[in-house]
Amino acid sequence: MLFRQRWHLELRHLRYFVAVAEARSLKLAAEEKLHTTQPSLSRQIRDLEDEVGTPLFVRGAKGVELTPAGRVFLDHARIMLSQAEAAVQSARQIAYPTKPSFALGFMIGHDTTWLPEALKLLRDELPNIHVVISTQNSPQLAAALLHGGIDVAFLRREDGSSDLDFRTLVEEPFEVFMPSNHPFAARKTISLQEIAGETFISVSGTALSISGKQPALRRAIDRFLNDNGIEIRPSHEVDNLGGVMSLIASTGGIALLPLYAKTFLPDTVTTRPLEGVGPKIDLSVGYRKANPSPVLKLFLSRVNELAAKIPR
Incomplete structure (x- = not known):
């Protein structure tokens, strides 16, 4: 066998990897994002690369850059972290249902644009609401809407079900x-x-x-x-x-x-x-037609206002 599967990856490895990829610097990621030492972070990244079986970063004088394998791994790492967070939040909500819950989904890459304003809208109207965030690819978001895993998503008009409805935000x-x-x-x-x-x-x-x-x-x-x-x-x-x-x-x-x-x-x-x-x-807001959530009804009533706040 060319590769030996070990599967010792931990969520902290993924968090460290994403932090370094976004900062493009081990030093900045360690000090400003993860609050750890650079040698410790370097060791964690080496452990991750050893588990994956290929370099994920190229080290240089100006910092670090993702390798081709690293860029592919980054997409999946973000999805895994998002799904893990959603799982934790969902379990806590079931165990301690003290707040109304609302699940938002965002396409990878669009979360940085739309998430802040979407959260502000919800917090202004419902300051005690419990919000769960999921970041995935558009077809996965459509499936999550159908299965009730999320209430509303920022995604494409995916084909395949008459149970979903869409409102276009931008083209x-x-x-x-x-x-x-x-x-x-x-x-x-x-x-x-x-x-x-x-x-x-x-x-x-x-x-x-x-x-x-x-x-x-x-x-x-x-x-x-x-x-x-x-x-x-x-x-x-x-x-x-x-x-x-x-x-x-x-x-x-x-x-x-x-x-x-x-x-x-x-x-x-x-x-x-x-x-x-x-x-x-299009980038649209999608939701399941049969979803009875009053929070969803409120959110949809403010969609046009939300779209107007995003710079083109």
Whole structure:
């Protein structure tokens, strides 16, 4: 066997890893986020890399950068931490139901934009409410809504169930994502016809899809290409944006992605607008129609106000 599975990962390893990835510095993560010593944090990161079986960071004079494996691992680490926190909060709520509970879901990358205002809205109206936060990919959020795991989510209009309803918040334009040293990076805009001759990387059409149908993001990309008479078969498909960024850097390929994907942008990847009118994809508030929560009713009544507070 090439690899020996040990499975000794602990949640603290994931918290330390995410803190270092976000700070891009062991020193800053140790002192400002984790309140520990840098040698201790370095040891924990080495232990994690030993468990995973591959380096997750590249150390340099200016700090640390995620390796391609590290960028993929970051997406999953955030999801695991979010799910662990949701599990703890849900168990506490059942054991000690002293406050009304409301579960919010956010797409990875959109939580930093929408979470603060959403929480402020709820705290202003219901200061004693118990809020549970879940950060996942859009198809997973749709499944959680259907199963009652969350009350409302900021996600795409995922296909597959008439039990969900959606209210559009914004429509996000797409840009072309490419290696920073790609010849297209010298351009101000890029034509769709030029993309057809490049290695094309796309979001997987099946991964993470609970309904068995394509995720909304993949459908939007394919529909735009088809409407413009461009036939492109992706050279690579991946189920998360961190993986897309890694493939762009490693293969020299390009991808069409919404602007919010810049949240995951490493130094080796850059973006340029498309020429003409490009595709757009919605970010919506989704909820289960049969959910009787009075908090949900209040939240939905303030959605337009919430959307107006977010800068475009």
